[in-house]
Structures are given as C-alpha cells and as structure tokens.
Amino acid sequence: MASRTTACSTTCWRRSTYRMTDVRELETRIARLFAERLEVEVPSPDLDLFEAGVVDSLMFVKLLATLEEQFGFRLAFEELEIDDFRTVRHMARFVAAKRRSAEPGRVSASG
Numbered sequence: 001m002a003s004r005t006t007a008c009s010t011t012c013w014r015r016s017t018y019r020m021t022d023v024r025e026l027e028t029r030i031a032r033l034f035a036e037r038l039e040v041e042v043p044s045p046d047l048d049l050f051e052a053g054v055v056d057s058l059m060f061v062k063l064l065a066t067l068e069e070q071f072g073f074r075l076a077f078e079e080l081e082i083d084d085f086r087t088v089r090h091m092a093r094f095v096a097a098k099r100r101s102a103e104p105g106r107v108s109a110s111g
Helices: 002-036 057-071 088-101
Strands: none
C-alpha cells in the first residue's frame, strides 16, 4: 500500500513539475511574441497588461490572432475570458490548458 502511495506521489509530482515547466516555457514564448510580433516589451509575467495600458482593444485582437497562429488552436468567442489574457502568466496557463485538452485521448467539454 505504501509503495502505491509513493508511486502516485512521484507520478503526480512529475506531472505537476512538467506542467509548471510547460507554463514557464510558454511564458517565455509569449513574452517573446510580444517583443517580436507586437513590438511591446513585457517586464514581468505578472504585469496586468490592460491596467498598464500595454494592451488595448485593437492590440487584444492582434494578440488573439497571434496566439492562435503560434500555438495552433482556434478560440471561440464563448471561451474568451478577459482574465485569461490579463497577464503573460495567465495566457501561458490558458495556452497550456488548451494544449492539454487537445491531447489525443482527451475528451473535450463540448463533446
């Protein structure tokens, strides 16, 4: 019984570490997209981009198109939540979740 718990703990730790690493890598990629594609430097992954005036409505549309192109998914209007795009860190978590939901063997929420 103890070995089963240890194995689960190790597996769960590996998954969470992988996801954390994935999010960190995505943060770096998204910050690079801001710099290269949108010509905006983001000083911190936790900066509120809307509050700081970095992203306005036109930039937001350009940002969504860039994320779709770079990460290979389409965003439906119904799934857009402004808080998912407020910071680079939130965007990275959103993209990571989209990627996980698109993995083979996963069932999407829509059916």
